Amino acid sequence: xxxxxxxxxxxxxxxxxxxxxxxxxxxxxxxxxxxxxxxxxxxxxxxxxxxxxxxxxxxxxxxxxxxxxxxxxxxxxxxxxxxxxxxxxxxxxxxxxxxxxxxxxxxxxxxxxxxxxxxxxxxxxxxxxxxxxxxxxxxxxxxxxxxxxxxxxxxxxxxxxxxxxxxxxxxxxxxxxxxxxxxxxxxxxxxxxxxxxxxxxxxxxxxxxxxxxxxxxxxxxxxxxxxxxxxxxxxxxxxxxxxxxxxxxxxxxxxxxxxxxxxxxxxxxxxxxxxxxxxxxxxxxxxxxxxxxxxxxxxxxxxxxxxxxxxxxxxxxxxxxxxxxxxxxxxxxxxxxxxxxxxxxxxxxxxxxxxxxxxxxxxxxxxxxxxxxxxxxxxxxxxxxxxxxxxxxxxxxxxxxxxxxxxxxxxxxxxxxxxxxxxxxxxxxxxxx
Amino acid sequence: xxxxxxxxxxxxxxxxxxxxxxxxxxxxxxxxxxxxxxxxxxxxxxxxxxxxxxxxxxxxxxxxxxxxxxxxxxxxxxxxxxxxxxxxxxxxxxxxxxxxxxxxxxxxxxxxxxxxxxxxxxxxxxxxxxxxxxxxxxxxxxxxxxxxxxxxxxxxxxxxxxxxxxxxxxxxxxxxxxxxxxxxxxxxxxxxxxxxxxxxxxxxxxxxxxxxxxxxxxxxxxxxxxxxxxxxxxxxxxxxxxxxxxxxxxxxxxxxxxxxxxxxxxxxxxxxxxxxxxxxxxxxxxxxxxxxxxxxxxxxxxxxxxxxxxxxxxxxxxxxxxxxxxxxxxxxxxxxxxxxxx
Numbered sequence: 001x002x003x004x005x006x007x008x009x010x011x012x013x014x015x016x017x018x019x020x021x022x023x024x025x026x027x028x029x030x031x032x033x034x035x036x037x038x039x040x041x042x043x044x045x046x047x048x049x050x051x052x053x054x055x056x057x058x059x060x061x062x063x064x065x066x067x068x069x070x071x072x073x074x075x076x077x078x079x080x081x082x083x084x085x086x087x088x089x090x091x092x093x094x095x096x097x098x099x100x101x102x103x104x105x106x107x108x109x110x111x112x113x114x115x116x117x118x119x120x121x122x123x124x125x126x127x128x129x130x131x132x133x134x135x136x137x138x139x140x141x142x143x144x145x146x147x148x149x150x151x152x153x154x155x156x157x158x159x160x161x162x163x164x165x166x167x168x169x170x171x172x173x174x175x176x177x178x179x180x181x182x183x184x185x186x187x188x189x190x191x192x193x194x195x196x197x198x199x200x201x202x203x204x205x206x207x208x209x210x211x212x213x214x215x216x217x218x219x220x221x222x223x224x225x226x227x228x229x230x231x232x233x234x235x236x237x238x239x240x241x242x243x244x245x246x247x248x249x250x251x252x253x254x255x256x257x258x259x260x261x262x263x264x265x266x267x268x269x270x271x272x273x274x275x276x277x278x279x280x281x282x283x284x285x286x287x288x289x290x291x292x293x294x295x296x297x298x299x300x301x302x303x304x305x306x307x308x309x310x311x312x313x314x315x316x317x318x319x320x321x322x323x324x325x326x327x328x329x330x331x332x333x334x335x336x337x338x339x340x341x342x343x344x345x346x347x348x349x350x351x352x353x354x355x356x357x358x359x360x361x362x363x364x365x366x367x368x369x370x371x372x373x374x375x376x377x378x379x380x381x382x383x384x385x386x387x388x389x390x391x392x393x394x395x396x397x398x399x400x401x402x403x404x405x406x407x408x409x410x411x412x413x414x415x416x417x418x419x420x421x422x423x424x425x426x427x428x429x430x431x432x433x
Numbered sequence: 434x435x436x437x438x439x440x441x442x443x444x445x446x447x448x449x450x451x452x453x454x455x456x457x458x459x460x461x462x463x464x465x466x467x468x469x470x471x472x473x474x475x476x477x478x479x480x481x482x483x484x485x486x487x488x489x490x491x492x493x494x495x496x497x498x499x500x501x502x503x504x505x506x507x508x509x510x511x512x513x514x515x516x517x518x519x520x521x522x523x524x525x526x527x528x529x530x531x532x533x534x535x536x537x538x539x540x541x542x543x544x545x546x547x548x549x550x551x552x553x554x555x556x557x558x559x560x561x562x563x564x565x566x567x568x569x570x571x572x573x574x575x576x577x578x579x580x581x582x583x584x585x586x587x588x589x590x591x592x593x594x595x596x597x598x599x600x601x602x603x604x605x606x607x608x609x610x611x612x613x614x615x616x617x618x619x620x621x622x623x624x625x626x627x628x629x630x631x632x633x634x635x636x637x638x639x640x641x642x643x644x645x646x647x648x649x650x651x652x653x654x655x656x657x658x659x660x661x662x663x664x665x666x667x668x669x670x671x672x673x674x675x676x677x678x679x680x681x682x683x684x685x686x687x688x689x690x691x692x693x694x695x696x697x698x699x700x701x702x703x704x705x706x707x708x709x710x711x712x713x714x715x716x717x718x719x720x721x722x723x724x725x726x727x728x729x730x731x732x733x734x735x736x737x738x739x740x741x742x743x744x745x746x747x748x749x750x751x752x753x754x755x756x757x758x759x760x761x762x763x764x765x766x767x768x769x770x771x772x773x774x775x
Contacts, residue, residue, distance in 0.1 A: 063534035066487070067527040073497055074523050077512025084512070085580075088505020089730045093738050096498035099491060100745045108488035108753055115484040119759060164731040394513035395581055404520045411524060415531060422538050 004393045006401040007079040010408060014071045015375070016368055017412045021065035023367055026140060026185065027192025028058045029133035031219060036126045050216055053431040054196065055113075055129070060422050062110065064415060079401065083382055083392035087163045090156055090171060091146055098142035106135035140188075141181055148177020150383050151374070152245050163386065176245060179238045180374070186231040187370065190332060191363035193224025197339055198360035199427045201353040204346055208430055217346060221339035228333035235329065236292070243293035246384060247302045248311060249377035252318035254289060256303050263289040263301035273315045276305060313379045321372035328366030335359060436735040437725040440503040441712070443742065445705030447499055449698040451492035452563070453608075456697050457690075458482040458489055460609020462529065462556025463602070465549065468613065468624050475549065476769040479533065481616040484760045486533065488753055490526070500712075502738055506580070506728025507712040514574060514582035515566060518589055522562045529555025560605045561598040565589055568597020571704045572651045573716035580723065593650040600643045603636045604697050607677070611690040618763050626686070633678055640674055652714075653707030666706055669699025
């Protein structure tokens with residue numbers, strides 16, 4: 001394999017692994033902050049116990065989120081040095097701002113929170129976790145603005161053989177990025193709600209600490225339900241934007257080959273990329289694709305055949321990832337709604353509780369699929385319409401990348417196993433008395 | 434002073450701050466097998482740096498981020514040229530970061546031992562690799578036209594690079610020992626003081642040799658000879674080194690730590706000023722060096738970045754100082770007794 005393919009695999013591995021931990025960090029930090037704030041307000045010790053218990057699971061997850069994030073900053077330089085040089089004027093500052101306004105705060109306050117139980121006043125201690133939650137979500141904003149530039153480049157001019165910053169306000173108010181931010185954040189919050197519900201369900205099935213886990217479950221269910229709705233609504237508007245700005249991605253998401261007005265959506269389709277068609281196409285709902293993409297049943301939706309083959313994203317991955325994302329995204333709000341509705345009578349629904357335990361991986365899968373749609377669907381561009389991925393890779397020897405990729409796989413597998421083991425162990429232990 | 438030069442200096446200062454801050458927690462990690470005699474003492478050591486190490490490491494992320502933002506050309510060439518060395522650094526930092534969280538959650542002695550070893554290596558390798566990397570930057574690395582690196586990982590392991598690695602390891606060990614002599618009590622503190630006393634002559638010898646070696650192997654002194662006023666900078670590491678001995682002798686450990694911080698920052702600034710206006714000198718031909726002129730961002734980006742830095746870095750310094758003050762007590766057995774401790 002060449003340096004390009006190896007670097008792509010390495011970046012994919014690093015991103016997906018990083019994004020196992022990030023969503024839970026984003027949402028659980030808020031949930032823990034809510035619990036501890038409630039403790040400070042009411043003085044009810046159960047909320048303190050809740051903050052400590054969920055906080056411990058948060059910390060195990062957080063540690064891996066941080067270290068795998070550092071990997072990504074490194075990789076832009078090590079593996080994508082031509083990209084770094086070409087758009088560094090715009091992309092670099094966003095990462096630097098993220099570090100100085102958000103990451104510093106998050107990393108400093110997490111230490112305060114862990115070690116400050118005995119050293120700080122209740123109020124200051126709760127403030128520390130609120131700052132962690134705020135900073136983590138602010139951090140995500142800057143990263144997504146950076147990603148938003150890759151999806152929909154704005155605010156730059158071509159000068160001196162590279163993209164140079166021209167309009168900082170346009171760069172950071174990129175509507176594509178803000179839509180994506182809402183989509184990513186709501187998915188992360190939903191995932192965190194499902195995590196809390198799933199773990200609580202395990203204990204409720206065993207009648208452990210029923211009051212503690214009922215309250216936890218309720219918090220998780222409310223959180224998950226609200227944000228699964230935001231996710232679905234936001235996802236629709238985000239889809240409209242993709243249709244307008246990245247028509248090739250939209251066509252790949254739907255495996256839509258022929259440009260047409262009143263484009264139907266097929267409930268059953270099977271992409272056949274080699275022959276540039278769908279091998280199966282059935283149960284078409286007339287005009288639905290046009291409507292979903294442009295809020296107008298008569299709108300014309302561009303097909304893949306209207307793009308030069310070298311400008312088309314890989315269809316199968318994008319198509320299937322999109323279906324996994326949407327399928328899971330449709331199922332989860334229903335599960336969350338049921339839990340929220342029946343939150344006071346959960347003991348009557350052991351089947352549902354068992355289901356919720358097994359549902360923990362679903363939002364993870366949905367989110368990973370969502371990123372695959374976003375990133376694979378953007379190919380062959382690293383920066384949409386501006387720079388191709390193949391022109392972005394570092395001039396390094398493939399053997400170096402192969403070696404580091406192998407190391408990544410081994411190390412990440414090792415860390416992933418220990419992390420899941422520890423999460424499960426401390427989740428099962430229950431709160432400390 | 435133009436924007437590029439301002440950012441060059443800030444870039445140097447950021448690295449210096451990072452070395453001073455992460456230097457002591459890396460040092461503590463390396464000293465743990467020597468200084469801590471049992472599990473409680475190991476935990477005391479971990480907890481002595483517990484509230485700070487994470488915030489310290491972000492200075493590295495910021496130094497990297499600033500290189501990317503202000504000098505993307507240098508960032509691209511530097512990171513792709515030192516590919517294997519940086520990957521090794523990265524894996525070391527990953528394992529070290531995880532070891533803080535995971536060590537305490539191991540129930541068997543064997544599990545703890547494994548993470549202790551990982552913690553040691555995760556502290557030693559970054560110190561060594563950063564030293565090797567920076568000595569090579571001081572010396573210049575073989576980059577050809579268009580920023581193409583003409584060496585391998587082993588090119589970096591030349592005598593001067595390795596001397597830099599040894600210097601960093603010793604300086605961080607000293608920095609960690611002095612830190613522990615401020616943060617611990619009783620037998621632990623006595624051991625830390627003794628280690629600092631023993632380390633000092635070794636650090637002195639290596640530092641002097643490094644300075645002489647620098648004169649022979651690099652062009653670092655050229656800027657100093659052109660502007661003799663700059664030799665004031667060299668007084669920082671030299672003076673810091675002398676004062677360390679004085680303060681250790683009189684058992685003023687906090688002052689000794691400060692002197693050690695001055696030494697470390699001084700070495701970094703000494704090198705950075707020596708390579709000015711290049712960030713990454715080429716050992717093949719100075720024409721291929723990555724410099725302020727050929728690698729910096731546009732004036733607009735540099736201006737925005739400056740506004741961000743001038744606003745947020747003071748805030749960061751304020752809250753980090755508050756954290757150091759809040760957790761300024763000596764760490765004892767009592768601190769590792771409750772369940773959130775490492």
